[in-house]
Amino acid sequence: MKEKVEKDSRVAANGKKKRPPVTIRQMEIDDLPEVFHLGEELFTADRVPNLYRTWDPYEVVSFYLSDSDYCFVAETNDQIVGFALGTTISKPRSAWKYAHLVWLGVRDDLRRSHVAERLLEHFKETVVEEGARILFVDSEADNETALAFFKKMGFGNPKEHIYLSLNLKEKRKKPRSDVNLSKKRPVAPPATSPPG
Numbered sequence: 001m002k003e004k005v006e007k008d009s010r011v012a013a014n015g016k017k018k019r020p021p022v023t024i025r026q027m028e029i030d031d032l033p034e035v036f037h038l039g040e041e042l043f044t045a046d047r048v049p050n051l052y053r054t055w056d057p058y059e060v061v062s063f064y065l066s067d068s069d070y071c072f073v074a075e076t077n078d079q080i081v082g083f084a085l086g087t088t089i090s091k092p093r094s095a096w097k098y099a100h101l102v103w104l105g106v107r108d109d110l111r112r113s114h115v116a117e118r119l120l121e122h123f124k125e126t127v128v129e130e131g132a133r134i135l136f137v138d139s140e141a142d143n144e145t146a147l148a149f150f151k152k153m154g155f156g157n158p159k160e161h162i163y164l165s166l167n168l169k170e171k172r173k174k175p176r177s178d179v180n181l182s183k184k185r186p187v188a189p190p191a192t193s194p195p196g
């Protein structure tokens with residue numbers, strides 16, 4: 001029996017993957033639910049167990065409210081298939097402006113179609129126009145896909161960051177020895193009318 005070979009419609013005759021007709025545009029208020037749900041598929045707690053950032057509706061809304069100029073979506077056939085959410089940082093006493101691309105994600109079935117590359121390029125152009133001199137990204141150390149992508153996009157000089165933890169449960173059980181709870185705080189004298 002002849003084997004039926006299904007052609008991947010995204011592969012061109014020369015064997016290279018075709019670039020899907022994706023539009024990159026600024027994220028709008030109506031996009032928030034779709035971006036949030038796409039992110040839910042990509043940034044699950046086990047895949048991105050980050051302590052200082054979690055993917056939740058507040059995260060998307062707060063980027064939209066504070067940094068909508070730096071939030072982009074990739075859209076094809078009226079569907080959002082990727083997003084880039086970032087910000088810029090200016091530090092006191094530093095003439096340099098930094099950009100931070102915080103969240104970047106592309107729907108599974110459109111991976112390796114250069115959607116993320118186009119989102120990143122768009123983000124980069126925008127922050128450069130705004131005067132940013134350095135662009136930061138971060139990723140879990142074992143997120144090989146993201147690291148391969150960022151490396152390919154020219155990022156380098158990786159710096160490690162280590163999280164430490166202390167279990168505070170035991171501490172909560174014991175009353176603090178330096179605080180005498182039975183002692184009443186001295187009561188402030190009743191307010192008097194200002195002198196003069």
Ligand SMILES: CC(C)(COP(=O)(O)OP(=O)(O)OC[C@H]1O[C@@H](n2cnc3c(N)ncnc32)[C@H](O)[C@@H]1OP(=O)(O)O)[C@@H](O)C(=O)NCCC(=O)NCCS
Nearest residue numbers: 103104105106111112113114115116117145146148149152
């Ligand atoms: C990382 C991510 C955004 C990349 O998106 P993408 O659209 O598939 O990436 P691109 O197609 O633009 O990749 C461009 C190049 O990066 C490199 N690259 C991307 N994914 C890669 C992978 N899985 N393995 C090796 N190299 C990879 C390749 O060189 C690729 O070019 P090529 O396909 O012509 O070889 C996507 O995998 C993703 O959404 N991951 C989950 C979320 C995440 O981890 N985000 C990053 C941290 S916020």
